[in-house]
Amino acid sequence: MSDPDGGSPDDTAPTNDGGRFDRLPETAADREVAGRASREEVLDWWETRFGIGREVLGGYGFWEKGAGKVWVFNGEAADPSPVEAIGMTFLRTRQEHWKPTTRAVQRFGSHATRNVVELGSERASRFVAGEDQDLPEWDGDWGYLIVSHRIAGASAPIGVGLYLHGELRSVVPKGSRADLPVLEE
Amino acid sequence: MNPLDRYEPLVDDVDAFRAACDRPLPSVVRTNRIKASPDRVRDAFETEGVAHDPVGWHDGIFRLPDGNPGGNWPHAHGWTHGQEEVSALPALALDPRPGDRVWDACAAPGSKTTQIADLMDDSGTVVANDNNLGRLSALRHNAERLGVTNAIVTNQDARNFSLKPLAFDAFDRALVDAPCSCEGTCRKNPDVLEQWTMDHVHGVAGIQKGILTRAIQATRPGGTVVYSTCTFAPEENEAVLDHALAAEDCEIVGVDLPLETAPGVTEWDGETYDESVTRARRVYPHHNDTGGFFCAKLRVGGSEVAR
Numbered sequence: 001m002s003d004p005d006g007g008s009p010d011d012t013a014p015t016n017d018g019g020r021f022d023r024l025p026e027t028a029a030d031r032e033v034a035g036r037a038s039r040e041e042v043l044d045w046w047e048t049r050f051g052i053g054r055e056v057l058g059g060y061g062f063w064e065k066g067a068g069k070v071w072v073f074n075g076e077a078a079d080p081s082p083v084e085a086i087g088m089t090f091l092r093t094r095q096e097h098w099k100p101t102t103r104a105v106q107r108f109g110s111h112a113t114r115n116v117v118e119l120g121s122e123r124a125s126r127f128v129a130g131e132d133q134d135l136p137e138w139d140g141d142w143g144y145l146i147v148s149h150r151i152a153g154a155s156a157p158i159g160v161g162l163y164l165h166g167e168l169r170s171v172v173p174k175g176s177r178a179d180l181p182v183l184e185e
Numbered sequence: 186m187n188p189l190d191r192y193e194p195l196v197d198d199v200d201a202f203r204a205a206c207d208r209p210l211p212s213v214v215r216t217n218r219i220k221a222s223p224d225r226v227r228d229a230f231e232t233e234g235v236a237h238d239p240v241g242w243h244d245g246i247f248r249l250p251d252g253n254p255g256g257n258w259p260h261a262h263g264w265t266h267g268q269e270e271v272s273a274l275p276a277l278a279l280d281p282r283p284g285d286r287v288w289d290a291c292a293a294p295g296s297k298t299t300q301i302a303d304l305m306d307d308s309g310t311v312v313a314n315d316n317n318l319g320r321l322s323a324l325r326h327n328a329e330r331l332g333v334t335n336a337i338v339t340n341q342d343a344r345n346f347s348l349k350p351l352a353f354d355a356f357d358r359a360l361v362d363a364p365c366s367c368e369g370t371c372r373k374n375p376d377v378l379e380q381w382t383m384d385h386v387h388g389v390a391g392i393q394k395g396i397l398t399r400a401i402q403a404t405r406p407g408g409t410v411v412y413s414t415c416t417f418a419p420e421e422n423e424a425v426l427d428h429a430l431a432a433e434d435c436e437i438v439g440v441d442l443p444l445e446t447a448p449g450v451t452e453w454d455g456e457t458y459d460e461s462v463t464r465a466r467r468v469y470p471h472h473n474d475t476g477g478f479f480c481a482k483l484r485v486g487g488s489e490v491a492r
């Protein structure tokens with residue numbers, strides 16, 4: 001791994017090992033692996049971005065495998081863990097704008113209090129099919145949003161949208177897109 | 186030869202058995218309570234116009250007469266999982282509790298792992314293992330779609346499974362949903378009957394014995410092991426239990442299943458098995474209009490240790 005600060009090549013600072021899961025450090029001050037998000041930063045991000053607080057996520061553990069992929073886990077695991085998966089993929093870090101996963105948003109997004117766009121039924125069907133659409137009426141933040149619709153008497157998150165320049169892009173992964181009927185409102 | 190012929194002496198009503206085996210199976214989905222309640226799933230099916238019938242014996246399981254279990258909104262939200270009715274039995278027999286440490290030894294593609302996680306309220310730890318990496322990727326996809334956060338996925342041969350990568354050294358419960366000859370799935374996949382061979386039965390029985398004994402060893406004294414297959418072959422069912430009873434400190438205990446079942450058999454093809462295998466349950470297709478199944482619950486010997 002190259003060291004941006006020009007450290008010597010035999011530098012023994014721990015690096016991210018893409019072959020195993022490591023628990024995120026508690027705070028930035030505990031960080032040993034360069035670039036790794038801390039648990040506090042992850043919790044703060046969900047709180048700031050979506051209003052999903054520690055009362056929802058505080059009981060979970062967060063783990064990194066591969067550069068920037070953070071997983072959410074609710075069980076007991078050894079640290080590090082040389083296994084195939086721990087819990088579910090949750091958040092993409094180590095990039096300027098962190099990006100929640102579709103499944104994380106479906107799992108926890110109903111607790112969100114901001115940056116949620118609730119689509120009407122016709123738009124919801126287009127969104128889950130992977131279509132981008134104009135959304136000039138949105139006056140909230142730009143960037144990654146939780147996209148939801150009304151179904152069976154309540155709002156339910158469908159996935160992640162990317163809002164830029166008046167357009168809502170569907171970032172529903174290819175394998176999860178579907179042609180679904182427009183629900184009667 | 187049609188392997189179903191050999192099981193005729195075991196069933197109460199041969200004609201009904203054969204007729205049921207010839208009928209295709211309806212699509213069935215299980216509610217994933219990690220994300221939604223059965224009421225909410227039913228409401229959503231109604232709004233969307235998806236035909237659905239309750240199975241009667243479980244409020245979270247629905248038959249979909251028009252098929253296509255993956256083509257509706259509840260599926261897209263991860264509120265449902267397509268899973269045959271009988272396939273829901275082993276996790277119910279295992280009866281895992283929130284906070285437990287559970288091993289699913291042959292877990293892919295994860296129908297039972299995700300049901301176990303649901304029964305644990307997605308807390309505690311379920312270790313989902315399979316020796317087939319391709320099938321494990323299907324398991325991971327299912328676990329993510331259903332929002333399971335308490336699973337660890339491992340890729341080992343279950344016969345010599347090592348707990349070293351884990352944070353604990355024994356399980357409270359283990360499920361062995363073993364690889365088998367699968368005649369019980371003939372209503373979904375009639376090819377299994379053509380591919381059936383006696384050599385395969387004997388080969389796979391050896392693997393089943395290896396996995397079940399490892400599961401018993403890896404479970405704490407007083408813990409629970411469930412053994413299940415979708416075959417009618419006593420060589421792969423009662424004979425495997427009989428082997429485990431002789432090799433390991435364990436006993437077969439009764440299990441209440443919410444469907445009509447028949448007891449395990451103690452005699453087959455010149456062999457006799459321990460009397461307690463009658464506590465195991467056989468599910469024949471004509472009894473409840475389902476697939477075929479076998480399920481036994483074992484208690485690991487020794488005195489219970491609190492952790």
Ligand SMILES: C[S@@+](CC[C@H](N)C(=O)[O-])C[C@H]1O[C@@H](n2cnc3c(N)ncnc32)[C@H](O)[C@@H]1O
Binds near residue numbers: 293314341
């Ligand atoms: C009946 S299927 C399991 C179905 C799964 N429990 C479910 O509910 O979705 C049996 C599985 O055992 C796996 N298997 C076969 N031999 C194995 C072994 N020695 N160790 C671990 N898994 C094995 C197969 O790859 C297959 O996925």
